[in-house]
Amino acid sequence: MIHDNFGRIVANYLTANLRTSVQIKVISIEQITFEEFIHSVPNPTILMTFYLEPFTGPFMFETGPNYVFEIVDLMFGGSGKGQVKTRDFTDIEKNIIKKLNLKILENLKMAWEDIIDVNIVFDNIETNPILNQVIAPNEPVCLITFSTQIGNNQCYINMCIPYISIENYVDKLVVQYKSTASDKLDQYFKEKIKNNLMPVKVDCCVELGKAILTVEDFLNLDVGDVVKLNKKISEPLNMFIEDKLHFKVYPGKIGKKLGVQIFEIKDKDVEEDA
Structure with missing residues (x-):
């Protein structure tokens, strides 16, 4: 060396x-x-x-x-x-x-x-x-x-x-x-590992809420029907990174597209450098 x-x-x-x-x-x-x-x-x-x-x-x-x-x-x-x-x-x-x-x-x-x-x-x-x-x-x-x-x-x-x-x-x-x-x-x-990991793309998903339907209700769904979710309008939504919950977010609009604002960090696998 x-x-x-x-x-x-x-x-x-x-x-x-x-x-x-x-x-x-x-x-x-x-x-x-x-x-x-x-x-x-x-x-x-x-x-x-x-x-x-x-x-x-x-x-x-x-x-x-x-x-x-x-x-x-x-x-x-x-x-x-x-x-x-x-x-x-x-x-x-x-x-x-x-x-x-x-x-x-x-x-x-x-x-x-x-x-x-x-x-x-x-x-x-x-x-x-x-x-x-x-x-x-x-x-x-x-x-x-x-x-x-x-x-x-x-x-x-x-x-x-x-x-x-x-x-x-x-x-x-x-x-x-x-x-x-x-x-x-x-x-x-x-x-080297850090530099190689930084450009890697990850899947992000925001969940609006959940609902439980019977098979009959599911088969009868049609365009225009409304499904009631378990979330209140005032509640933050869950944001998942690679299917793991990481953030609580509020929905909004960025220009002509939908967006979210991070409200709370639920889990962070990697600590920030000191």
Whole structure:
């Protein structure tokens, strides 16, 4: 849920800054070794190492050449549709992406705010992933891969979280996440159910009164006959919602149509929101 939120926030940020449609969503979360992560990313790439305080260990954010060249092209007024040729990044390109990625990483504060307050501290940037040896090759890491749709082009970005960076907070995160996620889901589904119920149409029926007839009287009824009901003219009428009595009403006229005015609420299944 944290990184789903992060993806949505970053997508909105990039859409506003690049003036083109950007969609980002999590497509996989897997546990691998740090060595497997390093060998899975292209060379060259932009691999940024940062600290997410209060966590003690390093985090990594990787954006590949397809992402880098397309972003740079769009920021300099291009269409972002040119052919991408693999080459080393220039110093200008590295500085542009570094500044943009730092702005993107700042959005982690918002994504994490319901779980824990965090602060982003930049450490370094590498274009050759093999040179990044911040942790041992056999250390387990959590690899979160995002699918990034920029216009009609698709690329991928990765967030790498070593287990040693968060191990001191795992118990706290699990408890807080379950509590927060449960509360949010409850509220989400409550609102969703409410919004789906509000447009539903219900049958309303106003009863003028009742009368008891014999079979003979019923068979002899004809046009113009008058049937005496059990209601007095001064008495309110019963209004039923889906065959259940809810209101006492008085009859009247609204424009050219008949109407009723609610006089008394007899039963209300749903309480009003506080």
